[in-house]
Amino acid sequence: MPRFAANLTMMYNEYAFLDRFAAAARDGFKAIEFLFPYDFLADELKVRLEANGLTQALFNAPPGDWAAGERGIASLPGREDEFRRSIDTALDYTRVIGNRKLHVMAGLIGADESSARHRDVYLENLAHAAKAAQADGVTVVIEPINQRDIPGFFLNRQDDAQAICAEVGAPNLKVQFDCYHCQIVEGDLAVKLKRDMAGIGHIQIAGVPERHEPDIGELNYPYLFELIDTLGYDGYIGCEYRPRAGTSAGLGWLRPYLHNAR
Template sequence: MPQFAANLALMYNEHAFLDRFAAAAADGFRGVEFLFPYDFSAVDIRARLDAANLTQVLFNAPPGDWAAGERGIASLPGREEEFRCGFDLALEYAGVLGNRRVHVMAGLLQPGVERARQREVYLSNLAHAARVAAGAGMTVLIEPINPRDMPGYFLNHQAEAHAIRHEIGAANIMVQCDLYHCQIVEGDLAATLRRDIAGIGHIQIAGVPQRHEPDIGEINYPYLFELMDELGYAGWVGCEYRPRGDTSAGLEWLRAWRRQRE
């Protein structure tokens, strides 16, 4: 049975951020993820994790100026030193929070910069991150994101992400497969999971097209959950969706799934 993690950046917005950990645990989650921890001290977050008996599964390295529209800096020429310092900070947080995976956002295509140049910077930064992370026993994740939600994002396709992973050749670089993004860009989810499962380090889910609970929309998630088991996927499945209403009330899909598997 998949291990589900609540995404506290999108879920439980009825609560202040630090109160979302207890709310997720009360609904039966044993793992959590979120976008960024940097507005809070790692010690304070760890205290909430411990109090709720939760595992920190994943968060993102610093993305640049998020409020100004930046969506990562790993592929941006001239920002290499900023990227490295930010990744070091991410590893510091991960060391306190106990998670073993950090997602590195590629960033947006830059006007006047050739894509080949951004790819060169991206691979160089990822290779550096992999070397540093290996020393801490950490995995670096890269994620294709659909261009409807994030126009101009550098990385959109699963096959391209896996090609980059192979080109770098580091065992601790893996792909974060968000089935919501994958369905919008390319579909064929079951075949994609079968093809790529060995290189997938984390899976995320949401309903398509509105990014609500996974019990509504065009994806048959119960079928895919069974497939994950069939393929031997032992990682976490992050619930990165926007609840239609109250988060806890919207978890009937998960309660029904758990009842089915008892």
């Protein structure tokens, strides 16, 4: 049976961020994820996790200037030193918070920029990140993201992500398989899960196309959850969706799985 992590960036927005931990725990979640921890002290977040019996499944490395529209710096030429510092910062947080998955965002590429140059920088930076993370037992994950939600995002397809991981060759570099993004870009999720499971380090879900609860939209998630179990995935599945109304009120889809949460 699958294990789910509430995404506190998108879910429980009825509460201040630090109060979302308790709200998720009350609803039966045993794990959480979010985009970024860096507005808070790591020790402060650790207290919230421990007080509510929660495991941190994942967060993202610093993405550059998010408020200005940046969406990662891993593939950006000229930002290599900044990227290395960002990995140091992220790993400082993982050592306190305890997660063993770290998402590194690729960043944006302009229409007039060299894809080959971005890819070279991306490979070099990912090799550095994986090597730095390996000492702490952390797996670095990269995520293909659809260009409808993030126009110009450098990495969009599952096969490209798997090829990049293979070329880097680090055992702790894997793909974050977001079912929502994959359905929009490629579809055929079951075949891709079967093809790529050995290289998948984290899975996320949301309804398609509106990114609401996973029981709304065009994907048959009960079938996919059973398939994911059959394929031997034992990590958390991140619930990275925007609740249609109140978060707790929309969790009817989760109740059949709560007895397995741990």
